[in-house]
Amino acid sequence: ITKPRFHFLVHLLAYIHHFGPAILFSTEHYESFNHVFWLSCIHSNHHVPSYNSSKTFAAQDTVKHVVLGGFWYDAEK
Numbered sequence: 001i002t003k004p005r006f007h008f009l010v011h012l013l014a015y016i017h018h019f020g021p022a023i024l025f026s027t028e029h030y031e032s033f034n035h036v037f038w039l040s041c042i043h044s045n046h047h048v049p050s051y052n053s054s055k056t057f058a059a060q061d062t063v064k065h066v067v068l069g070g071f072w073y074d075a076e077k
Helices: 008-019 033-040 049-067
Strands: none
Touching: 033 049
């Protein structure tokens, strides 16, 4: 079950003014990222949210890199 999201209607008039008719207009994909960003700040003191989020995303990307079989080249070996 999904609930309808109507927040984009707040911005629709400005977008039509700037970009023209709202053909195939959808912001749900981009606005759903706000939830991901919010989740990355849960264990934060909220003083520097961009720094905390970037550290969280970097750690997640490192795990993804290793799990998918990636490695770091070591020139000394």
